[in-house]
Amino acid sequence: MPARGHDTASPAAPDRPSKAAGARHLASGAAREALAALRGALQRCRECPLGYFATQGVAGEGTLRPALMLVGEVPGDQEDLQGHPFVGPAGQLLFRAIDSLGWPREALYVTNAVKHFKFELRGKRRIHKTPSQREAAACLHWLEDEIGLVEPRAAIALGATAARSLLHRNVAVTRERGRWLQRDDGLRVLVVLHPSALLRIRGEEREPAYRQWLGDLRHAEEIVDEWLRRSRSAAGGGESHS
Numbered sequence: 001m002p003a004r005g006h007d008t009a010s011p012a013a014p015d016r017p018s019k020a021a022g023a024r025h026l027a028s029g030a031a032r033e034a035l036a037a038l039r040g041a042l043q044r045c046r047e048c049p050l051g052y053f054a055t056q057g058v059a060g061e062g063t064l065r066p067a068l069m070l071v072g073e074v075p076g077d078q079e080d081l082q083g084h085p086f087v088g089p090a091g092q093l094l095f096r097a098i099d100s101l102g103w104p105r106e107a108l109y110v111t112n113a114v115k116h117f118k119f120e121l122r123g124k125r126r127i128h129k130t131p132s133q134r135e136a137a138a139c140l141h142w143l144e145d146e147i148g149l150v151e152p153r154a155a156i157a158l159g160a161t162a163a164r165s166l167l168h169r170n171v172a173v174t175r176e177r178g179r180w181l182q183r184d185d186g187l188r189v190l191v192v193l194h195p196s197a198l199l200r201i202r203g204e205e206r207e208p209a210y211r212q213w214l215g216d217l218r219h220a221e222e223i224v225d226e227w228l229r230r231s232r233s234a235a236g237g238g239e240s241h242s
């Protein structure tokens with residue numbers, strides 16, 4: 001049974017003192033422009049072999065200064081074709097969970113640790129493959145740039161690749177899931193299973209696993225609630241998250 005305690009301060013702790021602190025007051029428009037430039041630049045990236053075979057690089061999408069940045073592993077087949085993150089089956093399961101938790105989409109930014117689809121061909125089918133550590137390491141600077149520009153209050157690592165990229169160490173997801181961990185820059189990271197792991201569970205075991213996963217995600221509820229409170233009070237004062 002994995003530990004459920006928080007390894008860090010309360011999730012409602014003050015904003016992280018991140019390396020992005022210097023960009024904290026970057027105007028939203030400038031941050032959006034920088035993200036658009038990042039999106040364009042990663043189309044040209046060939047720092048690992050994946051860029052040569054995928055249809056396109058897939059950057060993250062969502063709100064600036066969100067409650068949560070959700071980080072997955074790598075774009076899947078549909079994400080690669082459509083150019084948007086989390087539009088395939090795993091993304092549908094993730095957003096089903098988010099909706100059932102009552103988290104508004106505008107409180108989130110979703111992205112992947114690796115930006116180009118990795119696959120092997122079986123006949124005409126493109127079968128997802130897990131990126132290697134070397135590929136994830138090559139792609140890490142794109143994720144760090146996104147974090148610096150998006151400035152999430154906290155992050156959720158969906159699976160081992162995301163957890164390793166965010167925390168810069170190997171993470172045993174089944175042992176460390178449902179726990180708050182903290183990066184050197186202060187960003188808090190909640191580790192949970194990737195939704196594709198749930199999709200691989202067949203039969204009657206899937207529903208309890210799904211409920212357990214929801215329970216892990218619920219550890220971030222306080223952050224979303226606090227973000228919503230601030231958002232509503234900022235709306236009265238003219239401040240905006242995005």
Ligand code: SF4
Nearest residue numbers: 045048051116138139
């Ligand atoms: S996966 Fe990442 S490092 Fe590799 S080519 Fe694409 S953007 Fe560059």
